[in-house]
Amino acid sequence: MKIIVDAMGGDNAPLQIVLGAVDALNQDKNLKVVLVGDQNAIEQSLCECKEYDKNRLDIIDAKDVITNDDTPTTAIRTKKESSLVKAFDALMHDDEAGGFVSAGSTGAVLVGAYLKVGRIKGVTRPALAPVLPTLKGNGVVLCDCGANVDCKSVNLVHFAIMASAYATAMLGVKNPRVGLLNNGVEEHKGNELTQEAHKLLAKTEGINFLGNCEARDILSGDFDVVVSDGFNGNIALKSAEGTANTMLSLIKEGVYSGGLRTKLGALMLKPVFAKVKKKMDYNAHGGACFLGVKKVVVKSHGASKAKSVTASILQAKSLAESKICDKIASGMSVLDKPETAEN
Template structure:
């Protein structure tokens, strides 16, 4: 098993990526890592290993690059070379923390879509308000516009992933909508609802409203990429704001308030851990010919470590092959 990793992608690359790889290799004796990037810089940060191969590249795709142009014109970048490595069969999975649009373009245009998959979807794993309970939401940004068949396939692939990677026996699938009733929403959502009702291979249980997303009522939430991206960013911003205001409120009060803050410090730590995204690795690009994981740009070594494990689990479980069996 081999995993191709873009070592130069992300805000803290290559150090964070290399440290995450090092942690993974310290625990895993089987998986081989093919690390793409500036060889001299990487070698200064990592210990030699017979499980590690460094492939030198001369270009870097940064956050300002237009995605498709970057794929076409920066062919010797770590992001593109790692994807090409998977396409050529040298590696079994792909991981990058770089430019989101470029990673999606590399997955779709270099690694390639699964035959008969209309559109790939980007899907993270997210926490709920119930301890150690999570859900997957897709699409969160790979497609600005969607058709009925796109969302139907998202539901199918998301259900397989939740079963394979999260061990949910019959994942509850719900459609994000403005109301719980069957007739709610625009024509697209009403049509998707009717299509999902007919599918026997998924456990579809109707609509879910945005205010219920974190209530642990669904294992897979299906939506279009524009809405999913807006919802995800709103949730991230709200969570940061609430935690910031809570901390300020506790620490700016009187002596009793500060003493109370010390008493609840442990509980607040548990709360923060529940919403610690590092444990979930990265977002998966579902619908392409190999496991493709896009990690957050500000990922630290712990997140890199979990993202590598995520790619490995998809390879071991033959998750992509299950998608292919469904559509080819």
Template sequence: MKIGLDIMGGDYAPRATVLGAIEAYKSLDPNQKLVLIGDKEVSLPFFEEQNFNPDHFEFVHTKEAIGMGEHPTKAITQKPNSSISIGFKMLKEGALDSFSSAGNTGAMLVGAMFSVKTVPGVIRPAISSIVPKLKSGYGIMLDVGANADCKPDTLLQFGILGRLFAENILGIQNPKVGLINIGEEEEKGNLLMLATHPLMKDTNMFNFVGNIEGRDLFDDKADVIVCDGFTGNVMLKLAESFYVLTLKKGFKDEFFARFNYEQYGGSPILGVNAPVIIGHGISTPEAIKNMVLLSRSMILTKLVDKIASAFK
């Protein structure tokens, strides 16, 4: 197994990515190799700081990187020697089993679709996010930013992708799939929701529990929360603020502590032909470590193969 990590991606790279890789290494089995893609010379001082031998990793050296503010498509095509472009090239050629980066989100999405491409039958890949539940455990919400505008059949497919992730990564048997709306009644919502509800109600591809509201996001009504990327991104950013607000107010709470993005590492792109994970731009070493471990889980469970089988 070879897990690819862009060490140039993120606001605190390469220090945070190198330290996160070191922490992840401690949890990996001997046959699980971490491949670091980026400027080796710049990263060496951080290995020395930790008294850690960089030879534990395989390095693919490049000095070029895609900046956080660069145009995704232009950057991918005009910077073939960037760490993200090289990572996707290796992923496409089978030299990596997964690839993750806390760098330019758009470049990661474009790179995934241009290199390993979308799973046949999947209309649009989705970016997913882990959602903590009030009592215990987690759910998954998708899409959270890849598709601001969606069609009913796209949302239907998000339900399938979310169900497979919930089963294989979160360990939830027969997960409940809910559609975010402004009311529980079938006749509520905009044109998109009114058209999507009957499609989900009639499918046998997942356990549809109907419309759910924003107030249901953190309870047990649904394990998989389906929405368009515009709605999902707004809800995700709002949820992420809860943890920061508790810190600013000076109190600790187990539930709100689980909103800390570091625990999840990153957001998988579901619906492409290889495990690809996008990390938060402000990713810390802890977040990088968990992004690597999530990559490993996606490889071990053969999630992409199961998605491909579901869409045949």
């Protein structure tokens, strides 16, 4: 299995991307990696690496880079020599390539996947789906978290089908419990979009729909999948991230400003804090999968270090081997044609 990696995407490219790719190669002897980017910069970064199987690593030279300042659609169409565009071209032209990883511009990755890779038949809108940690430790797929700001109810049904297949492949959940992000658990709560989506989800075969999910319950562990339009999903994601960072900062401030008793208590709780930090560490869980396109596309955090890149590459390989795209296509095929044709 070959994974294509955008070596120039992200805040820490190319060094951390290259280090992560090499570590992935050393962890999985059946993996091949293609690094796409400035060949001289990649080769310099490889000099920092430990031993690895050079026969399983290839480089595609790409002198240009798409940045966060570029307009995604324009950049994908005009920057033909960019690492991102050439990586997508390699993904589609190499039959051995099963997946793609980038820590670059989220907008450009999503536009590139949509235009270069293409949608699975029946999918109205591909969606971005990270796996978030939960209190019960099982993880939850949040879909969508930013790819589609404006949605119709049928889009949310498609998100539920795709995310359910993803939860099964990624989390090992056989019959994923699906919730609809809303401002109340009652069936009549929400706006016109969520009320209509609730009705469709409740009657769609193949979806284990439990009902509405309030934002405070996303990380409870009571749901395996939470579906939302990209606008509210992104707000929920960023709110959770911000709350976690704020709480950790408040705890640190309290420890540092406290007396001897506080510091002794913190010392005794250090193993607990370490366990919580590990559970919440995005670097250990790979990236967000762009569901609904014809090949596996994983978007890593823009600030990813080598550890996160390694996890994303192994995640992409695992998803490709699980045939996640075929499973999504199979799930979409059960829907009525009039609904799947709607945009």
